[in-house]
Amino acid sequence: MSKTQSLSFARVPHPSPTPADKRAELLKNPGFGRVFSDHMVTIRYSDSRGWHDARIEPRAPISMDPAAAVLHYAQEIFEGLKAYRTADGGATLFRPEENARRFQRSAERLAMPVLPEKAFLDACDLLVSTDRAWIPDGDGSLYLRPFMFATEVFLGVKPSSDYLFMVIASSVGAYFKTDAPAVSVWVSTDYTRAAPGGTGVAKCGGNYAASLLAQAEATRHGCDQVVFLDAKEQRWVEELGGMNVFFIFDDGSLSTPPLGGTILPGITRSSLITLAKDKGLEIREERYSIDQWRSDAGTGRLREAFACGTAAVVTPIGTVRSKDGEFRIGNGGSGAKTEELKATLVGIQRGRTPDPYGWIHKVF
The missing domain is CATH 3.20.10.10 (D-amino Acid Aminotransferase, subunit A, domain 2)
Known part of the structure; x- marks a missing residue:
């Protein structure tokens, strides 16, 4: 898959999204990293198939074999970026291309496959568009957490042959829990x-x-x-x-x-x-x-x-x-x-x- 090649994302409907009144209550004071939106994006990788099975689906626990490589050898990387609500009702990201490129450099350092920049950006855009109602008003934002980890079921010390890339989102307010000026x-x-x-x-x-x-x-x-x-x-x-x-x-x-x-x-x-x-x-x-x-x-x-x-x-x-x-x-x-x-x-x-x-x- 080239840098500019697109993946087609399957869309799995959410059977019971968070009711609007409950979501509004959560967004009043979300704190940081505790309130999560309804969906997640996933893309799988294998040495034999490359990047495949891209989808957006309801946020849910991950099923993982206890011998998954990440649990033993810590092949895992992540990013963090924010979506902001604009005055015209839209949403923007700040320099997401730089996050995509740093994610690639992190992958190279940890002997992991390099996710194409466009796939990274498309995944973030899709999650923000789908969960747009979770972007808080005022000074809040929707914090995106793209991450990737090794999933091969194997206990030998080597780069994994299988990986899972994901993006989840969290409605956030201030990072530090203090009223002090510094x-x-x-x-x-x-x-x-x-x-x-x-x-x-x-x-x-x-x-x-x-x-x-x-x-x-x-x-x-x-x-x-x-x-x-x-x-x-x-x-x-x-x-x-x-x-x-x-x-x-x-x-x-x-x-x-x-x-x-x-x-x-x-x-x-x-x-x-x-x-x-x-x-x-x-x-x-x-x-x-x-x-x-x-x-x-x-x-x-x-x-x-x-x-x-x-x-x-x-x-x-x-x-x-x-x-x-x-x-x-x-x-x-x-x-x-x-x-x-x-x-x-x-x-x-x-x-x-x-x-x-x-x-x-x-x-x-």
Whole structure:
């Protein structure tokens, strides 16, 4: 199947979709990742047949053999992107082509088949169109979770010969459950997220499983998120448990840790770099040490810091804690440049402001 070849999706009717009144009640306060829409998209792959059996069907449990390869050797990748309701009643996705391409790179890293970009986009569009009533009004969105995992029934250590690609959708509100103006982060010095030559550049479940113990440590210290340092020197700031990080200085410039195989290339990160440059801001992709972070916060050279990602969008960082103590950034809340960048990004994402980059993908 080529990059541009289409799959034909079979449509399986839902026997009992969620009643409108129950759905409306769920959408009043969906939280994050708890409320799911009625349908799911599935595409199967086998070495003998390639990509086949594409369908949209009622969301339901997956039947899986206990010897399925994913349960033993963790061949699994995923993506995350959002559908937004527009003022004219339509729906859009933000840069879904980039999600499709990152999904392909993740598949290559984990020795999995590469899903054609068009199949990825068609699957997302079909689910959004079918479950359009699940897109919340206001600041909510429909979070799409495309994922793929190995299904071959075999206990040998090798790439699977069979896979299942799926897309499910969740109506979501804010990612962080806090009313604070900024989040607090814990600097992990006992655990690392990724090492050179590892899977840090891929969006695979194992990376997140490896971060959970460090995240639990952060929670015990009263923090919202964990910050990981590099694996070699335990000195350079890399990224949060599930987000990239930016720093804003007193001269108006920005910096963010450089990609180098251990940091996930975030689509929100890339978008913000473009927006900052177009606003005339100097932005550097350079290493930044935890000691320098602490020093710059103390002298006032560092004015703002924020985390970014699809789920959390742009989230100010106010407090940093570690075994060496605690320090605050600026006034411990958000800052003017953080809010300006966020407003510009969200304005484009939700169709409230012009999109000069061609980032918006109209679903209907």
